Amino acid sequence: MVTPLSVAVKIWAKTIAMLIIIGSICALCLGVGWGILFVGLALIFGFFITLPLLIGISPLVKWSSLIPYSKQSRMGWLIFFLFLFYLLIFIGAGLLSVGYHDGFFGDFMTKDGAVCMLSIIVVQFIAVRTTRKSLYKLYEQL
Numbered sequence: 001m002v003t004p005l006s007v008a009v010k011i012w013a014k015t016i017a018m019l020i021i022i023g024s025i026c027a028l029c030l031g032v033g034w035g036i037l038f039v040g041l042a043l044i045f046g047f048f049i050t051l052p053l054l055i056g057i058s059p060l061v062k063w064s065s066l067i068p069y070s071k072q073s074r075m076g077w078l079i080f081f082l083f084l085f086y087l088l089i090f091i092g093a094g095l096l097s098v099g100y101h102d103g104f105f106g107d108f109m110t111k112d113g114a115v116c117m118l119s120i121i122v123v124q125f126i127a128v129r130t131t132r133k134s135l136y137k138l139y140e141q142l
Contacts, residue, residue, distance in 0.1 A: 064081070
């Protein structure tokens with residue numbers, strides 16, 4: 001039996017692993033000498049630090065199974081709402097870390113910020129698409 005939490009864990013783990021790989025490739029391409037250390041620490045701590053994200057991902061997976069659309073459309077909505085979820089987290093973290101008046105939104109609307117958001121969209125798309133068998137089983141169960 002497939003549960004929304006088990007599907008959420010698969011999506012979360014794939015997303016974190018892909019983002020760590022992308023980040024480490026970028027660190028190595030930029031010539032950062034500590035890139036290998038970054039990869040190891042990100043792999044170890046990345047999963048523990050982002051574990052609370054499952055509190056938000058699991059309800060989104062369950063909600064996507066309740067939408068009265070086809071399986072592909074449900075997956076599309078899931079990708080969209082996961083992106084919105086991560087966007088809200090980045091905005092909230094930026095507001096908490098530097099405040100509204102310290103230029104967070106100006107820094108966020110740069111080329112680097114756009115590349116970051118685009119990479120999150122692509123990684124979410126790949127993570128959800130590679131979990132489609134579990135998602136289809138969940139959609140058929142509920």
